[in-house]
Amino acid sequence: MTKRISLTQYLVEQQREHGHIPAQLRLLIEVVARACKRIAISVNKGALGEVLGSANSENVQGEVQKKLDIISNEVLIEANEWGGHLAAMASEEMDSIHVVPNRYPQGEFMLLFDPLDGSSNIDVNVSIGTIFSVLRKVNNQRGVSEEDFLQPGKQQAAAGYCIYGPQTTLVLTVGDGVAMFTLDREQGSWVLTEENVRVPEDTKEFAINMSNMRHWDDSVKRYIDDCLAGKDGPRGKDFNMRWVASMVADVHRILTRGGVFLYPWDKREPEKAGKLRLLYEANPMSFLIEQAGGMSTNGHQRIMDLQPVRLHERVSVILGSRNEVQRVTDLYAANKAG
Numbered sequence: 197m198t199k200r201i202s203l204t205q206y207l208v209e210q211q212r213e214h215g216h217i218p219a220q221l222r223l224l225i226e227v228v229a230r231a232c233k234r235i236a237i238s239v240n241k242g243a244l245g246e247v248l249g250s251a252n253s254e255n256v257q258g259e260v261q262k263k264l265d266i267i268s269n270e271v272l273i274e275a276n277e278w279g280g281h282l283a284a285m286a287s288e289e290m291d292s293i294h295v296v297p298n299r300y301p302q303g304e305f306m307l308l309f310d311p312l313d314g315s316s317n318i319d320v321n322v323s324i325g326t327i328f329s330v331l332r333k334v335n336n337q338r339g340v341s342e343e344d345f346l347q348p349g350k351q352q353a354a355a356g357y358c359i360y361g362p363q364t365t366l367v368l369t370v371g372d373g374v375a376m377f378t379l380d381r382e383q384g385s386w387v388l389t390e391e392n393v394r395v396p397e398d399t400k401e402f403a404i405n406m407s408n409m410r411h412w413d414d415s416v417k418r419y420i421d422d423c424l425a426g427k428d429g430p431r432g433k434d435f436n437m438r439w440v441a442s443m444v445a446d447v448h449r450i451l452t453r454g455g456v457f458l459y460p461w462d463k464r465e466p467e468k469a470g471k472l473r474l475l476y477e478a479n480p481m482s483f484l485i486e487q488a489g490g491m492s493t494n495g496h497q498r499i500m501d502l503q504p505v506r507l508h509e510r511v512s513v514i515l516g517s518r519n520e521v522q523r524v525t526d527l528y529a530a531n532k533a534g
């Protein structure tokens with residue numbers, strides 16, 4: 197039975213007993229967790245809070261923004277601006293970085309986030325979430341710039357997401373395994389409910405948007421065909437499929453019971469490496485999955501080793517149960533060897 201301690205107590209233990217995190221990082225995570233509580237209240241209100249529907253504006257990705265995309269972004273900016281633990285922030289919903297104004301103390305960390313993940317599910321009452329990643333500011337001699345954010349995922353100081361579903365759950369790593377906290381609405385506090393989360397190495401469950409099948413490359417097609425062939429096919433076992441179309445929900449299921457998630461490159465937009473964003477979707481989810489014993493690649497390379505070149509760059513994502521991700525990566529290698 198996991199000891200039912202609060203998020204603050206867990207972070208204090210990480211700081212004092214294990215020396216894993218400095219005080220500023222603990223404060224930062226607590227502020228992000230508090231912001232997610234506020235976002236959860238808006239999400240739960242739905243039509244009552246007039247937070248559903250489109251905002252009739254477009255973000256840098258060319259996507260029409262939802263009202264909740266903007267509300268969540270503002271909540272996170274506001275909550276994190278004055279705490280003294282940050283130098284700057286970056287978000288899916290902002291073209292460029294947001295530097296903490298000089299009137300506030302400058303911190304040594306930088307926060308990146310997808311304020312509302314799974315936007316296509318907002319209006320249909322399906323689980324959505326917030327994804328975040330924390331980096332250290334590399335050069336304290338000068339002001340902060342977009343270049344400071346272009347760090348490989350393996351340099352993250354912390355990462356997590358909050359899922360707004362039947363329960364509101366915060367999932368976190370500071371590089372010492374993965375922990376899950378459930379929001380106790382009566383108390384308004386985050387309570388530890390899972391620690392040292394492990395992703396099973398094997399699985400019989402894959403998650404991919406099957407409607408894109410005709411656009412996939414040969415490696416992904418082959419992998420999915422083999423799964424669909426079931427126990428009479430090369431895999432010798434039947435597979436099940438799930439696709440929530442909220443990355444947080446699909447990854448949360450994998451952290452909870454295993455599975456493999458694929459949003460690969462496809463021919464619809466061949467010039468793009470994929471749909472999902474490296475810095476505030478793929479990297480934080482990869483850190484969590486690896487800390488839970490899983491694996492995360494773009495088919496060719498470990499995602500956390502990739503050197504980012506742009507703030508909103510996209511990447512092909514294959515993550516989850518180690519042996520399945522390895523199988524997809526082996527198919528890519530075999531196809532490359534030709």
Ligand SMILES: O=P(O)(O)OC[C@H]1O[C@](O)(COP(=O)(O)O)[C@@H](O)[C@@H]1O
Pocket residue numbers: 288310312313314315316405441442443444459471
């Ligand atoms: O609609 P599709 O093609 O299935 O894509 C679903 C994917 O797009 C996303 O919604 C993109 O994220 P945003 O909602 O933050 O833009 C992921 O959460 C999800 O995995």
Ligand SMILES: [Mg+2]
Pocket residue numbers: 310312313314443477
């Ligand atoms: Mg997203």
Ligand SMILES: [Mg+2]
Pocket residue numbers: 265288310311312313314315
């Ligand atoms: Mg989003």
